[in-house]
Amino acid sequence: MAKFHKALTTHEVSHVAHLARLGLSKEDLEKFQKQLSQIIEFVDELENVDTKGIEPTSQVTGLENVFREDEIKPSLSQEVVLSNAPRKHNGYFVVDAIFNQ
Amino acid sequence: MLVDLSIYELSDGLRRKKFSAKDIVKECYEHIERFNPTVNAFITIRDKDTVLKEAEEKDKNITFDSPILYGLPYILKDSYNTKGLRTTAASNILRSYIPPYNATVYQKLLDVGAILIGKTNMDAWGHGASSENTDFGPVKNPWDISRVAGGSSGGNAAAIATRMAVFGIGEDTGGSIRNPSSWCNTTGLKVSYGRVSRYGCIAYVSSFDTMGPMAKTVQDCANILEVIAGKDPYDGTSSPKSVPKYSDHLTNPVKNITLGMPRECFGEGLDSEIRKLIYDAAKEYEKLGITIKEISMPMLQYGVPVYYVIGTSETSTNLARYDGIRYGQGRDKFSKETMRRIMLGTYALSSGYYDAYYKKAQQGRTLFIKEYHKALSECDAILMPVEPMPATKLGELINNPIQNMLADIYTCQTPVGVPSLALPCGFTKDHLPVGMQIVGKMFDESLLLQLGYAYQKVTDWHKKSITL
Numbered sequence: 087m088a089k090f091h092k093a094l095t096t097h098e099v100s101h102v103a104h105l106a107r108l109g110l111s112k113e114d115l116e117k118f119q120k121q122l123s124q125i126i127e128f129v130d131e132l133e134n135v136d137t138k139g140i141e142p143t144s145q146v147t148g149l150e151n152v153f154r155e156d157e158i159k160p161s162l163s164q165e166v167v168l169s170n171a172p173r174k175h176n177g178y179f180v181v182d183a184i185f186n187q
Numbered sequence: 188m189l190v191d192l193s194i195y196e197l198s199d200g201l202r203r204k205k206f207s208a209k210d211i212v213k214e215c216y217e218h219i220e221r222f223n224p225t226v227n228a229f230i231t232i233r234d235k236d237t238v239l240k241e242a243e244e245k246d247k248n249i250t251f252d253s254p255i256l257y258g259l260p261y262i263l264k265d266s267y268n269t270k271g272l273r274t275t276a277a278s279n280i281l282r283s284y285i286p287p288y289n290a291t292v293y294q295k296l297l298d299v300g301a302i303l304i305g306k307t308n309m310d311a312w313g314h315g316a317s318s319e320n321t322d323f324g325p326v327k328n329p330w331d332i333s334r335v336a337g338g339s340s341g342g343n344a345a346a347i348a349t350r351m352a353v354f355g356i357g358e359d360t361g362g363s364i365r366n367p368s369s370w371c372n373t374t375g376l377k378v379s380y381g382r383v384s385r386y387g388c389i390a391y392v393s394s395f396d397t398m399g400p401m402a403k404t405v406q407d408c409a410n411i412l413e414v415i416a417g418k419d420p421y422d423g424t425s426s427p428k429s430v431p432k433y434s435d436h437l438t439n440p441v442k443n444i445t446l447g448m449p450r451e452c453f454g455e456g457l458d459s460e461i462r463k464l465i466y467d468a469a470k471e472y473e474k475l476g477i478t479i480k481e482i483s484m485p486m487l488q489y490g491v492p493v494y495y496v497i498g499t500s501e502t503s504t505n506l507a508r509y510d511g512i513r514y515g516q517g518r519d520k521f522s523k524e525t526m527r528r529i530m531l532g533t534y535a536l537s538s539g540y541y542d543a544y545y546k547k548a549q550q551g552r553t554l555f556i557k558e559y560h561k562a563l564s565e566c567d568a569i570l571m572p573v574e575p576m577p578a579t580k581l582g583e584l585i586n587n588p589i590q591n592m593l594a595d596i597y598t599c600q601t602p603v604g605v606p607s608l609a610l611p612c613g614f615t616k617d618h619l620p621v622g623m624q625i626v627g628k629m630f631d632e633s634l635l636l637q638l639g640y641a642y643q644k645v646t647d648w649h650k651k652s653i654t655l
Contacts, residue, residue: 099530106503106533107510107518108526117523118530121588125531128589129492132547135554142549143556145394145424146604146629147381152423166287170514179512 093123189214190350191652193403194410195434197353198255201246208242208249208258208302211353215260215304218351226327226336228346230265230275232305241302255410257300262352264340265306266313267293268387272303276389277321278311279520280509290387291419292356292398299414304352307342311522312506313360313391315339316594318367319585320524327581328370329653330620334578337367343401344371348653354402354411360391361494362573362598364399365609369573369622372611374639374649375401376408379630380604381426383412384419392501393424395494395601404649405610405639409433412632428630436633437640442476444638446625447566449484452597458576464613464621465572468642472570475641482565486558491592493555494599496535496548503532527588552602559603559626568634569626572597573609577619600626608635611648620651 094102096119103110103118110118164177173180189197189211200206216235223229238260245258263269266276268286275281289297296303310320318326318341326341328334329348336345340357344367347355357364359377368375376399383398390396400411416430448469453462469479506529511517521529535544562569575596584591600607607626614620627635643649 094534098534102530102534102537105537106507106529108521108529109519110526114523114526118527121527122531122534124589125495125527125592126534128592129496129544129548132489132492132496132544132551135486135489135547135551137547137550137554140550140553142546143552143602144549146556146602147424147426149381149424149426154420162287167513169287170284172511172514172516181512 094119094126188350190218190353194255194259194353194407197259198257201249201258202251202253208245209239212238212242212260212302212304215350215352218349222329222349222351225332226329226345226349227324228307228326228342228349228351229305230277230308230323230342231273233272233303238302238304245300245302254299254414256296256414258302259353260302260304261296262305262307262343262346262355263293263303264309264343264355264357266309266358266389267356268389269293269303269306272306274306274389275323276312277309277323278522278525279322280515282322282516284515288387291384291421292415293387295415296356307340307346307355309342310339311525312389312502313339313358313363314502314525314528315585316362316366316591317579317584318342319581320522322522325581328578330372330618331578334580334619335370335584337370337578339363340401341367344368344373344375347371347373347401347403354400354407356415357399357401358388359397359399359601360395361498361595361601364401365573365598365607365622365624366594368401368609369611370578370620372620372649372651373401373403374405374408374610375399376412376632376635377607378412378416378632379606381424382606382630382632383416384422384425386419386421390505392498393505394501395498397601405608405636405643406434406437408608409437409636426630431633433633433636437637439637441637441641444568444634445478445480445566446472446568446570447480447482447562448570449482449487449562451484451487452571456575456596457572460615461572461574461577461621465570465623468612468623469570471642471645475645480566482562482569484558484562486555489551490555490599491596493548493551493602494595495592496544497552497602499528499532500535500545501532503529503536524585524588556603559600559605563628568631568638571624571626573622573624577615577617577621597624605629606632606635608639610639610642613648614651
């Protein structure tokens with residue numbers, strides 16, 4: 087198990103922001119570094135809970151393998167699906183190129 | 188005033204033609220015009236003339252067999268997708284998003300002929316306990332406009348308190364229905380996870396999110412819940428359990444019921460006036476023949492960290508879909524509070540920290556569930572405060588991330604999935620409303636509603652209205 091960190095470095099905050107695709111200003115980075123460190127310190131309280139051999143819980147429905155019939159049903163039209171897209175072309179979403187950078 | 192009447196009375200009056208749906212709708216718009224500029228409960232108000240026409244249509248077609256919510260004006264938290272009507276989740280990201288489909292809860296209300304009058308303000312994506320984390324201006328508490336309405340479903344509570352609608356539909360992930368209900372003197376039910384379909388409600392924490400009624404009374408909540416609850420093929424986590432006719436069981440005797448009061452909830456950190464008001468409520472319950480029992484839930488102190496680590500982890504993945512490509516604006520439009528939550532979640536899920544944070548919190552969740560199981564085997568339901576303090580001043584929570592988290596201290600049993608009813612139990616010396624909550628076993632909404640109904644029969648806190 088990784089060791090609990092008491093404080094995040096600005097480098098770590100910048101790495102996490104990159105993973106989450108959030109662009110942060112230098113000012114934001116410093117502010118978040120302080121705030122996130124405080125929050126991490128707070129949730130580190132969990133360290134005091136003995137969880138040895140305890141199964142993790144990811145959901146509480148008590149349901150398993152919820153299936154439905156594999157039937158073809160009407161769906162949204164291409165036009166409707168594209169209706170909120172900021173940029174579209176010939177029935178496609180337009181995205182920035184990623185290979186030529 | 189018509190909007191002061193219960194759903195049952197309004198529905199009965201409509202059938203007997205004592206008044207019309209149009210009359211009720213008109214009254215709601217009068218209140219919106221009068222109070223909304225001050226409290227800012229709405230993000231989108233539907234065009235009055237269009238809604239009045241819908242009401243006329245309902246008046247023409249109503250019969251004695253019409254569903255109970257037929258012709259009644261209501262509001263939706265702006266997290267519910269409404270086809271053709273903008274849905275923002277209170278974020279600039281979705282400021283001009285027009286959903287191409289309906290949330291199941293909205294579809295069900297359309298089907299029974301309820302009339303939507305608007306979409307209400309909230310903390311963006313459900314991220315907050317004060318309805319200040321919104322790109323549409325904070326919601327103000329109608330009881331004291333220098334204070335917040337609570338959150339994240341704050342617009343609903345503020346609108347119901349000022350009678351801008353007959354009822355509302357909120358969403359509760361860590362207290363978002365109960366917190367504003369208690370701070371605005373309204374009644375709200377956080378249902379068992381899976382009781383009501385989540386389909387089409389913009390997700391905050393998928394494994395905690397619950398959709399539920401907000402209204403003036405417990406009886407109204409029962410009338411609403413029996414319409415919106417049930418299995419939905421579009422939500423695999425919705426429960427196949429049959430839906431009781433909650434309103435038929437409200438008057439069931441509550442004698443011989445035991446209410447547990449966890450001593451950990453009434454110690455340090457709880458406002459002394461709130462403590463006293465909840466003890467008073469316990470005394471009322473004793474008069475009704477209910478046994479009050481002190482119980483112990485030492486795990487409660489870990490509730491916020493468990494809730495917060497899992498919550499931010501899930502929200503960081505849920506909000507990853509906002510890429511500004513298919514719909515909505517780019518990620519730079521997230522608010523600071525939301526960015527903080529996304530980053531904490533991303534951190535907790537990232538390589539090297541997953542076991543220490545996410546998995547650890549999931550194990551804590553298991554222990555938390557056991558704690559509630561044990562407590563609810565010693566009593567039938569648990570009586571607790573909703574909030575450690577009355578409504579905070581504007582700016583207090585939004586500028587203090589840790590305080591903002593701690594506002595959820597009594598309402599973060601959402602990882603357990605159990606239902607909880609929040610209802611008014613008095614006022615502080617400064618005339619600020621105080622609520623209490625009754626937490627029950629999974630799918631035991633019936634008992635919670637019976638207990639709430641019995642209390643509202645012998646008290647009149649829920650009838651106190653506002654002098655703005």
